[in-house]
Amino acid sequence: MHDVLAEVLTLLQLKGSVYCQSEIHKSDWALQFQHTQGAVFHIVGEGTCYLITDDHEIRLQQGDLLILPHGTSHQIADKPHAPCCADIDLNQQVQACLMMRWGDAHPKTTLICGVFTFHPFHRHAIVSLLPPIMYFSASLNAQYGLSRIIDALLDEANGNRHGKNLLLHRLADILFVQVMRAWLADPHNETHGWLGGLRDPQITQALSAIHAHPDLDWTVEKLATRAMMSRSAFSAKFTDLIGVPPLTYVTRWRMQLATEMLKDERISVVQIAEKIGYMSDIAFAKAFKREFGYTPAMYRRNIPNKSQYPDD
CATH class of the missing domain: 2.60.120.280 (Regulatory protein AraC)
Known part of the structure; x- marks a missing residue:
């Protein structure tokens, strides 16, 4: 796993x-x-x-x-x-x-x-x-x-x-x-987000699959199968524990990976899009801008100046 x-x-x-x-x-x-x-x-x-x-x-x-x-x-x-x-x-x-x-x-x-x-x-x-x-x-x-x-x-x-x-x-x-x-x-400690999900064996299976293969065309049905749950039960449990729906989590994890890859000038935006599951760099750029408010190219140009990006 x-x-x-x-x-x-x-x-x-x-x-x-x-x-x-x-x-x-x-x-x-x-x-x-x-x-x-x-x-x-x-x-x-x-x-x-x-x-x-x-x-x-x-x-x-x-x-x-x-x-x-x-x-x-x-x-x-x-x-x-x-x-x-x-x-x-x-x-x-x-x-x-x-x-x-x-x-x-x-x-x-x-x-x-x-x-x-x-x-x-x-x-x-x-x-x-x-x-x-x-x-x-x-x-x-x-x-x-x-x-x-x-x-x-x-x-x-x-x-x-x-x-x-x-x-x-x-x-x-x-x-x-x-x-x-x-x-x-310790079960007495309150947890939520991806940390909370790691306490549940079924949700952990889905999280592990997302993190291992961010490039796959994930659907709620496919993730539910990994967790060995019905689609509706999985979606409700994932959202309750993680705080966001399954596909929202998939997108956010892909975007976090993208910010790291953008530091490497040897990897093109097209290649990054492919590595994290987008069919085109245009689709990736739109998703990135929805998440962060600026395009991958803007982020890459300004990586040395971290102060302009939010800490939290």
């Missing part, structure tokens, strides 16, 4: 990075994190602390993992209303994991802070499907296989070995994939 999750994350150009390792040897402290373009993650290596946003206060302890998919501004503090000792902007690029330290007494709290970034044109395909906060306790991390990755990240961050920063980035990538697996595995 085609791996839909892997393909979507590849298209999104997932890139994990560890921004800093923080040691706080004092009480009555808070770290302020500005709004970030990517998804922020925090791992508590030692001690306890709180996540504080405008709407939430969550107590964190050793081994906990916290992700803010929308990059919401927030504080990590030893208690609510503690004075701020640092203002951290995770949007800044760093060549290596920064080491930050405050105080020299006890209690001691250690944190790893990082960011998951995605291609700005496609990031809505994952960010819009996730809640503002994803919290994984140490016990859940052990249950879903996250603890091994977290332990490896902490061990690497605490060392000073060759290849440290490259390995931290790769481990962060692996962490996000495992987080998605864990999120899907």
Whole structure:
């Protein structure tokens, strides 16, 4: 079966990075994190602390993992209303994991802070499907296989070995994939869109077929056959879980693939149209413009200037 999750994350150009390792040897402290373009993650290596946003206060302890998919501004503090000792902007690029330290007494709290970034044109395909906060306790991390990755990240961050920063980035990538697996595995977590569809074996069959063969002339009947369902039952279930009708999803996936192919000047618009199931470049151009508001040629000319295209 085609791996839909892997393909979507590849298209999104997932890139994990560890921004800093923080040691706080004092009480009555808070770290302020500005709004970030990517998804922020925090791992508590030692001690306890709180996540504080405008709407939430969550107590964190050793081994906990916290992700803010929308990059919401927030504080990590030893208690609510503690004075701020640092203002951290995770949007800044760093060549290596920064080491930050405050105080020299006890209690001691250690944190790893990082960011998951995605291609700005496609990031809505994952960010819009996730809640503002994803919290994984140490016990859940052990249950879903996250603890091994977290332990490896902490061990690497605490060392000073060759290849440290490259390995931290790769481990962060692996962490996000495992987080998605864990999120899907827990039936208490709400999911929708293509993520929600991956929870249903029948709809997963249809999604796998679409992703494996975007060039085929898909109809609702053909997709229903792949899912081993009647046409009406399949259409209703797909629309309910994914949020759009089956053929709308087919079109949107084709358009996402097209934006990637358009980056390669060696592939003509005619060839792209054929690869994603259009009989002519004219039909493809019309579909592309309906989806994005501009033609494939306009997109290709302006690819270097990503700022003019919407992030979400």
